[in-house]
Structure formats: C-alpha cells, structure tokens
Amino acid sequence: MRLRLQFSKGESVRYISHLDLARVFERAIRRAKLPVAMSEGFNPHMKVAYASALSVGVTSDCEYMDIELREDASAEEMAAALKQQLPAGLKLAEYRLLKQVPKALMAVVNLADYVITVPVQSSTDADQLKILLEQFMTAQSTTFVRRSPKGNRTIDIRPLIDIIKVTSCVTGMATFFLRSFITDKGSVKPQEVMRVLVEQYGLPLLSDNPLVHRSALYVQREGALLSPIDVIR
C-alpha cells in the first residue's frame, strides 16, 4: 500500500534544496510515526519517491510524493498526523491511498506549469515581449549549452516547451506562463528558458534570477491533463 501526497512548497522554504526537502519529509514522517516501509540492508532508508525535484529558490503548489507503507493505515489519520509535523511553508493538500503498486511518479509526470516573475523596464509593455516569444515559438530549434561538472551538453529547448506567454506586464514587473515537457530525455528549467530568451532573443529582462513558481505538474494522457492524484482515481 502506498500513500500519494500532494503538497505545496511555500515562500518560507523557497531556498531549501530537493535534498533538504527530502530530509524534512523523512523526519516529519518519523515524528508523525507513519508506518513507512524501510529498505533492507545495513543502511535502511525510507521507501519514498518524489515526482520531480524542485530547484533551490523555486516555490510550488503541486509537489507529489509516494510513501510506501509497511501496513494498512487510515489515509485521513496519516495525513492529519503528518500535517502537524510539517514546518511552516510545507502544506499538505490532497492525498490518496493506492491499493495497487502504481507506476513511479517520476515516470508518469510529463508536463509542468510555471509562473515566472521578473523585473523589466517600466517602459516595457506586454506586446514587445509577445513578439519576442512568438519568434522563439516559431523557430525550428533553439539550442543552448548546459554546463555541469559532468561536462557540457548542447540542448535544443524548443521541443521541450509547449507554451510560453506573457500574462502580465505592469509597473516594471513581467509575469510569464510556461508549460514545459518532462521527457525521458530530460527537461528544461524555467531559469534556463529565460536565460536563453534573454541571450538569443533579446528579451529585455532586468534580472537573471527570475522568481519561479511551479503551479502544476500533470500526467498528459491522450490529450487530457490529469493530476497525479487523479490518474489513480
């Protein structure tokens, strides 16, 4: 039996890493005394899995995790106990018990929505930004080099993006909506998208550190957008 949870990561925990977040849940699960299953071996660890890692500095309304249970328990009681053990900024939203072993969250989630807020010149208006975004959307491909300690990799981000649009642009602050694909071959971070748009399309942003918020994670199946909780309904 598994317990699938949806939770939000708010402002007060914006700057913790995915690893930090995983530790928070481990400790909270222990404090809440949930009957979590443990791995065998010298160094037993909790059998928990997350849908998608969230970067340092990013908030979210829609994180998902599966907790494997070693015995049956009431979902309501577990959720109530866990809620009391979560620090400010982490809020449990929906939850559901899964009787059958589901496909790994990581394998089914394939679409992510982001709201991106970033300062612009007060003279910049939405139409200006729209034109540039359209140029990007109509281009065949747009590549950039992702640098990491493991080496540099050239990535075409265009096929990884479903939608990008300006949702507002007032008093020197622009807000964008981004819907991007999470594929077997990888995904692209919103910060990377914005950097590419600035560097290659001249998007006039005043900061290279946009405020990023993940507003949804979906399982897109036959054209329908389902939340990972709905998938198992």
Add this chain to the structure above:
Amino acid sequence: MSFTDHEILSRVIKPARYTGNEWNIIIKDHAEVALKFVLAFPDVYEVGQSNLGYRILYHILNKRPNIAAERVYAPWVDMEEQLRQGKLPLTTLETGTPLQEMDIVGFNMQYEMSYTNILNMMDLAGIPLWSGERGVQDPLIIAGGPSVYNPEPLADFIDCFIIGEAEETLLDLADVYIGWKHSGKPGGRTEILQRLSKIQGIYVPAFYDVTYHSDGTIASVAPNREDIPCCIPKRIVKDLDSVDYPTRPIVPYLEIVHDRIMLEIFRGCTRGCRFCQAGMTYRPVRERSVTKLKQLVQELVDNTGYQEVSLTSLSSSDYSCLRELVTSLSDDFRDQGVSFSLPSLRIDSFSIELAQEVQKVRKSGLTFAPEAGTQRMRDVINKGVTEDNLVEAVTSAFQSGWSAVKLYFMIGLPTEVDDDVKGIANLAYKVLDIHYQVARKRTGRVNVSVSSFVPKSHTPFQWVPQDSIAITEEKQRLLASLMRDRRIDFNWHDAKLSYMEGTFARGDRRMSKVLYCAWELGCKFDGWSEHFNFKRWMQAFDETGLDPKFYNERIRQSDEVFPWDHIGTGATKAFLHREYTAALAGTPTADCRRGQCQACGVCPELGAGIVDWGNA
C-alpha cells in the same frame, strides 16, 4: 519578501543559511516581550547550529515568555559582499530584525581564531566595535563560551563576559537588564554594567585597570571602582538533572556539522591531562542520571525525527554507568531505528566492546587519542594511557571487524625531543602491524592526525613556551618523511594558524589592537584555511608594535601575574603550578574522581561536588 532579497539569496551559496523557518524555531512578537536577545555565533550556520551550548541557551532563554532569543551566524563571504554592497544590516534569522534594534547581543567565544568574525559581525550590524564608543542606544554586547577563561584580547570590545556555564547567569543578567530597561535605563551604560557586575559569574572588563612592568609583563589587574570584586569565579550548574535541557532543538534544513541529537551525558573531566583547558575549566564532573538521560532521548527523538544520538561529553567512556546506559538505550530504541554513537572513547578494550554495542551495523571509523608518541611524553602530559592500552584496544577493534582507526596526536608538547616525535610514526606502524597480525592482509588503514600544541590559560602548561613556526614545521616534515606508507593518512595543522591561536590564548588586553588591526586589514574566518592570511596578521602585529614572541615563545616566571589570573575556574594557580612541576618531573597525577583528592580547589571554591552515579 522583496525581489531584491530574492536576488541576493539567488547569488549566494546555501541561501538556506539565512532564511530560518526551521522546525522548532521559536518566533515571538517583539511587542509582547521585555527583552530582545540575539545569540550570535561567529561562524557559518552549519558550524554554529551544531554547537550544543548555543542550542542550550536558545532553549533556556526562550523558555521565558518575556524574552525573545533569536539567532545570527557569521554570513559567509559571498553574503557579506551582498550585504555591504546593498548597505544592508545583519539581521536575526527569527524575525529579520537588525542587530542594532535588539537589546543584547551575546557572542559565543568558541575558538580564538573566530574573534575577527565577532568584530566583523558587529561591524556588519552597524554597532561600534569598541565598547567605549557605544552609547545607550546600542545593544549591550556580551560574550561567553569555552575560550572566555582568557577574555582579555576581547576586553575592549565586549561589555561583559559570562564566566562559566551560562544557564543560570544569563537569566539573572536578563532580569537585571529588564529591570533597568523598564525604569528608563537610568545612568546609561555605566549603570547597567555596574548592576550586572553584582551578578555572580559576570565580568565587566571596563571596571578593571591593567598596569604593566617595563618588560611588558603585567604588574597588576585591579578594579577601578568601588564594590567590584577583584576576582570573578566561574559559575556552574551543580545538578545537571535539574537544569533545563533542550528537548525541542531546531532541526535544520541544511546538513550541519553535527546533524543529530546531541545528548550531553555529563560535564567535566577529572582525568587531569595537563595540556587540556576543558579538563581544567569544566570541573567538577557532574553526571546526568540514566533515568533522566533515557527520558531525554525519547523526548528528543519524538520532537526532532532524528535517528542518531551522540552521547557527548569530554570523555564519554568515563560515564560511570555507561554499560547500563548503552545497553538499555540500545534495547529501548532498536525498534524505533534509533542509533547511538560515542564520540570520545578511551583507549581500552571496554570502550571497543561498547563501541560494538552501539555500532552494531556500520563499522565506521574508530578514533583514539594517545596524544603523544612515547610513554615519557604521555607521562609529562598526564595522559594515563600506555602503549599496552593502545595495543589492546586496536587489537580488539581489528578483531571486531574494524579495519581503520584514527589516531590523534600533538607535537610541540613541553620537553618534547625528536624521539617523541618519531614515536608518533612508530605507533602508527605498530597499529598497522597489529592489523596485519589479526587480519593477515594488508588492508589496514591508519589516519594520523597531528595538531600543534597551543598552551592555554588555566592549565599546568600556562607557563611554557609554544614552539616557533619554524620548529613546528620541522617536526611536521620529520613526521611526513617517516610516514610514507600508503596505508597511513597523515594530517597536520597549519603551524602558522596554531601560532596565531597561541597569541590570543595567552594574550592580554593589548592584543585587542592587533585584533582590530587584523580585522581592518581584512582578516576573517581565520579558522578556515582558505581565508587565513598569516601575512596580514604579521602586518597587524607590526603596525601595533606588539611581538607575538612575547606571548608565545617566552618561559613565564612562576610568580608572573597573568592577564587571566582574575578569572577563576576554581582550580588554584598553586595547584596548576604543582602540576607543571610534576609534568617536568614526568610524575603522573591520579584522577580525583574515585581516588584521592588532588586539591585543585574547585569543589570548595564553587561549593559543588562530583556527581558520580556509579559511586552513589
């Protein structure tokens, strides 16, 4: 949160160092408290948040409804740059309040080489560094911690020092401050300091004048006003079972240095190692009872979700009921998946047995501290450990499945000759041989960590000279040449850093000028090798006209007045000198805990006694 804050936090590494909101954080409304207190730690979050004393004081102060105790750590250099660029003040983690708006800022004196960070944090907070330049609108700056027993190098910056264990003193201080604040701060800073100086365990350095002989040594340290005591004895908690222990410690998001439950099983150590300042300053031994400890572990596990408990003290295998404690804790908590560790083991097979008991699964490293390479040297320092003890302990460890041990040594101990240094290498090889005899394969590993001895105040070695940098480095080269085996991992400490530590460990008030100058030259995070800059320190000595050799390389006369003589640990100077003489003669002194009283003076002076449950 503003976009500017977001930009700043996006530019620094580990931004969660600065954002708080951890589990068990205590945030109070300033409108509803009488006192706003900051616990300031002069190192990064991961170091400061690991400090047990700091955790205890956060808990003790916040337990009072009328006190808000908040935290601040030294911002790492990237964050400092952001603060200075943006002209932003240093603020607390709990409420983001600038330090300047708080009532009291208390610094932890963890280590001499973090003093520049104390100055830097005050500067980042916009607080005048010299106590004489602060006004009634500035917060009161206090300090305490392990290195407070020679507070003099900080005397000109700090308003008052907490001498000894702060659990009770700090609450007394808070009450006096609140009374003064409520009556409209009459008489300004002098008045509050006067009132605070009446509290046992509080030292107000401005109320003392120091005079010097022409050779630079001290002629006298005397109160400069009436009703000020000529000596400030430390204060201690007599019964650890009755004092509050933090059972709801903050659980950080970041992985910190000691990321586990720290359970202090007892305080003090009476083994009497002559180099050890903690062994002299934390006397007498006071144990918590097994019953109390078991109760604390359950509360701590329930409130934190941690799974690892470190049974801490200065010498955990000396806990009188250790077997009972370890066995019953292991039994009680096995089902909850909680594991225990003993960080400071004595060198004997009993300790190995216990280590096995607590580390049933993981055979991680084992650490022993023979401290010196030859028996002669160990007798000088009164480290009651023989080579046979070590042989017995490592044999037992290798037989139990460990294949690596870590050995701690010091070089530069008084009377040390080349043979003593070589003895360290000999012991390392001996340990490898023992492993081969037990395991019959060459897979043993020994990690040899060699620090440079720094003579500390209030120890029998407060009279001895410290090795010069050149001599220390020569000894390090000798050791490196002797330990070329790839199964030996040899680590040593930067000789220059230990040398600087020495000048502050036995420094006087004049050292405050060196400290200030070094800070102005950009010294900070000196304990971090990537930031320690010896040239700047030497420049600071040059510019202030002081000579580090005066503090480090001189044999002090037996009747010399020391800058710290008016700070009392309970152990008398006569006792320390007897120990010094015994050291030079290579005569050991027995542990007073069960044996004969060695008349160090602590128990009668403090009106306290040894608390030893195994002997009750």
